[in-house]
Amino acid sequence: MDPDILNLIKKHWPIKSLYGLPEKFVPGKTVIPYSGPVWSEEEIYEAIHTLLEGKWLTSGEKVREFEKDFSAKVGQQHSVMTNSGSSANLLMVAALRSKRLFGFTDIAVVTPVAGFPTTVAPILQNGFTPLFVDIELKTLNLDLDQVEAKLTPKTKAIMFAHVLGNPPDMDRLLEICHRRDLLFLEDTCDALGSSWHGTPLGGFGKLSTCSFYPAHHITTGEGGMVSTSDENIERVVRSLCWWGRDCYCVGKANLLENGTCGKRFDRWLPELPDLTIDHKYVFTEMGYNLKPLDLQGAIGLVQLKKLDWIHKQRKAHYEGYRAFFSRYPDLFRIAEPHPKADVSWFGFPITVTTDKFTKDELTRFLENAKVQTRNYFAGNLLFHPAYSHLGNPHDYPNAVTVTKSTFFLGVSPNLTTEQMEYVQSKLAEFIAAH
Secondary structure, eight states, rough: OOOOHHHHHHHSOOTSSSTOOOOOOOOTTTOSSSSOOOOOHHHHHHHHHHHHHSSBBBBBBHHHHHHHHHHHHHOSEEEEEESSHHHHHHHHHHHGGGGGTOOOOOOOOOESBBBGGTTTHHHHHHTTTTEEEEOOOOTSSBHHHHHHOOOOOEEEEEEEOOBBBBOHHHHHHHHHHHHHOOOEEEEEETTTEETTTTTTSSSSSEEEEEOOTTTTSOOOOHHHEEEOOOOHHHHHHHHHHBBBBOOOOOGGGGTTTTTTTTTTEEEEOOTHHHHHHGGGOOOOOOOBOOBHHHHHHHHHHHHHHHHHHHHHHHHHHHHHHHHHHOOOOEEEEOOOOOOTTEEOSSSEEEEEESSSOOHHHHHHHHHTTOOOESTTSSSGGSSSSSTGGOOOOOGOHHHHHHHHHHEEEETTTTHHHHHHHHHHHHHHHHHHHH
16 A cells, blocks of 8 residues: 555544544543543554455455454354444344254243343344343342243253453353253353453353444454354354355455355256356345445454453453442442453443442432443343333342442543543542532
8 A cells, every 4th residue: 555645644643533542631621431442543554455455345355364363362263243243143143043053933042131232132033032030239140040940941042241241150151051951142242351261251152242342342343243163153144144145155265266165156946956056146044234344354453463452451440440449348339250250341330339329429420520431231121112011120129220220430441540540539529428
């Protein structure tokens, strides 16, 4: 690429309008974001280079390379990149319906009643039944005692997101899945970089997903991934992602005259045995078009190189807040990781346990001080209009509690020591006033 373009990128970097990037901090005036991308001119350069000089606009060689590197990072054999983490979850659940795999049509899937809706929506969108369980207040993850108690012969899978990167007791979870012959569908949207006893999260599920939304550990602008170590599952997921077509050529293999299979033009349709047809136009699944752009793959390759540093920073910022909030055990409950977990925290979760003030009062104070906060996502989903017909929210008291009393602060790698100290000073000011 013309070196003048690279020089222009460097000249105009950092782009001040890009959310989450550091700027001169003015206490009380500069917003402290709960998260944001960890970018440099390198991501911008790779995106522009791929756009101007790459051979692909939609998914191509950069996406394929990112899929391979990401698979290795999470300990799976195969990955399929998508246009979002939500799409990744949709494809993961849709794969259960495939006649080439499990062929499920009417099953129950265990899932926590509190969390983000894109873990639950795909279950319903595929005609399955969510089997809700409450959460533990200690970890904010699904209650494994309830999982054991609620399983029925119709239950075939467990699907949940590790909350803010923090896994439940994975040894017990996997034992339940093995003993009851349940598929584990692992959502690691907030947990990239976390591990259990040395094994990366995202490497435990029969299928696992990740999100590359700008707030998450790494970002490709938008984007997601479905990972698996089963080649047949990978092929079905890719088909579902790519219109449902039977062709499984990826990247430059799409340019092969006879395709990866070596018989691109053949008699593919059983009902028309004398017709020669292009394999690219044979459809085995009822799919979608959920592909990313190739420049997103290029950005992802740069982002993966930064993951270890991002993990280190997030852990350090979590520990900074943990030291502060541990001084007030009568006011707050904080989520602590299991001894076997090395958590790459997406946020620092706090549950207000006092009657001296409410979560709403504290978060409004912080927001007015330009400190961003976020709820424990949707909290109890059954309070929301889209899901209220699925049950009584008050049957899940811990999920009610977190809806009312739990929020999280950001532990973004972009946070500076000055910003962390400012947040803690405002928290101390609020506590002293109550």
